[in-house]
Amino acid sequence: MDVLGIDIGTVSVKCVRSKGKKGVLKKAWEYPFAGHMEDLGPILEDIRQKEGTNLEVRIALTSTEILKRTFTVPVLPKEELKEAVKWSVTKILSEPAEEYIHQVGPLGTIEEKGIRKEEMYFIGAKRSYIEALITLFEERGFLNLGLITDICAAYTHVAEELHERRGFAILDIGGRQTGLYIFHGKRLHLVREIFTAGESFTDALIAGMGSTFEEAESAKLERGLDQSSVPFLLPVLERLSGEVTRTINVYNQRYNDRPCEIVYLTGRGSRLRGLLERLGELLPFEVRRLPLVFPVEEEFLPAFFLSLKGEIANLLPKERRKRAREGVIVRWAKVATAGLILVICLFSMKVLSDLRALDLKIKLERRTLETKRAMIPKDLADPKGLAEQEEMLKEAKKADGTFLLLLKYLSYSLPQNLYLKEIGFDEEKGKGRYLVEIRGIALGEKEMADAYVMKFLLLLEKDSLLKDASLSGREWKELKGRRVMEFTIRGACEAFLEG
Incomplete structure (x- = not known):
């Protein structure tokens, strides 16, 4: 059975159809997306008519509906650690934990004020949101759902392919949101969402030049960071680089034995002409473009890697995962x-x-x-x-x-x-x-x-x-x-x- 990886972003939905455990690429395409759940219906209907429904569907989301947090607990025996994690999760959520589908896992051991602690990640979403998403797919005939996860899950596969021995970050500049994912080797250590992204540059041109959205978007793509646009775009770029710098510095203080030394740039928003060079000047780290050693265009990487079986957290309800098995x-x-x-x-x-x-x-x-x-x-x-x-x-x-x-x-x-x-x-x-x-x-x-x-x-x-x-x-x-x-x-x- 073929696998359909669907990357639901903030301004587009990207799809990759592949075959086999190694993800042999068959097709890649995308749809514009306004970012609302109800806008997915026509997209799924088009996929159903063109690709059929005899597919295993694996979904990654870039959404504020998915909570991503980190917390620390003391290094404890197994049973006591479980209780400490449960207590910490209740502090993260403002509502009962039963109303969420979530997963918790280890990120690494750190030392705070001379005390060794285990740093943990939390990824979860409201059960009502996940059930609504599942219903939307099942109403269009997609009954074989294998995975619902956050977009950071796809980048763990990218990290494996890079074979980077140093600590590094992947900076994914999207339409309305930028994801910062810090790794050491193959292991993800930090996830951060930054709400300065591609449309932030467009908004700056609209405000500075008094143009329409279409005119500003066209100018951004044609000119990039040239002399005429830099006065308007530089404040946005400085805001983005400041958030990235502060986040990596905090990480390096916590993990001083495995610091982040390099930033790999990816995402459609990163294609702005001159952006790589400007970020290289503003960030106190080595900045490179993510090397394309994969069989798809850069923007389709998350959807492509969804076809592989590894995952950080599966937000499908347990009863549905059991049904799939x-x-x-x-x-x-x-x-x-x-x-x-x-x-x-x-x-x-x-x-x-x-x-x-x-x-x-x-x-x-x-x-x-x-x-x-x-x-x-x-x-x-x-x-x-x-x-x-x-x-x-x-x-x-x-x-x-x-x-x-x-x-x-x-x-x-x-x-x-x-x-x-x-x-x-x-x-x-x-x-x-x-x-x-x-x-x-x-x-x-x-x-x-x-x-x-x-x-x-x-x-x-x-x-x-x-x-x-x-x-x-x-x-x-x-x-x-x-x-x-x-x-x-x-x-x-x-x-x-x-x-």
Whole structure:
């Protein structure tokens, strides 16, 4: 199944369709976006019509609805640490924690006034906001939601690809918001939202030049930071660089053993001509453009990396994540059952083909023997060996025909939520029938799994395919984190001979 990564920004929605765990790029495109939830409806409808809905959808948001905070707790034993984290989360939120979907994780160990503390991150959003977003997607047919997270999750993959040994920051200048993400190696240590971004430069030109929004936007893109626009844009640039400098300095004081030394610039707002050089003059750190070592344009990087499976925090409700895992188990069980039946059918077809070839060979030998028999006295002819060979062939054809009939029946009649693992088939000596052992798994809670198996057993008896059918064993096991019932049914199948 293809993955659709959707980066919902402040002024645009960027989409990347990819295939496989390694994210083989298939398509990338974007839509203008006013920033309101209701504006997503027409965008999702267009995606549904052009791309279909048989996709795993993974969403990253740039929104003030998502809270990102850091806090410290003392280094404590595991159980005491859990209680300290819970207490700290209640201090972050102004409402009961039950009304939020959130995740908490470690950022690193720091020392404050001689005391070692664990710095933690908090990422969360109101349950009502997440549920409204899920409903919006499901109403358009996108039922397979795999991830809802903050945009910073995508940049953890970018950090892995940079292979930077020093502490560094990624400065993502968007339309209405700038994200500052500080890493050391592959690990994210600080997230900061700065509300000086691309449209701040446009607003400065509108105020300074008295132009319309369209005129200011056009002038910004054409001129950049040239002599005519610098008097209007420089205060905005100084405000942005001041916020970045203060944030990194605070980080370096807290983590003086792994300071941030370099800033990588990215985002559509960073394409302003002359911005890289001006920031290099204003920031007391090395400033570079984020190297494009990826198969997409720079603005599509977050959406592209959503197709990979790593994540910082998944804000999907737990019950929906469980449903997604159950769907994976069911799909794998169906594939396994279909594969087993296919392998058995192919094997049986080969056996049948070999038997037919043997039958033809016997017929040819029989004609040869009859010819030779006519040439010798009748009392010297001995047909006993040939008769025994013909009898063995007849028995083999009977067994194979019976087994194929059993497979056809099971492939059409197996109830929902039951899947085959193994079929045993052996002749019962002297009774002209075959002993059958069917092993499989049943999905569902205990009562439902029992009901599915009993329904199957009654169906076998009703259709008279198996005589003396009985449930000879059942056992509960773990399969990909889910409890399933393994069952065994035994019975006897009457012989069947085609033709």
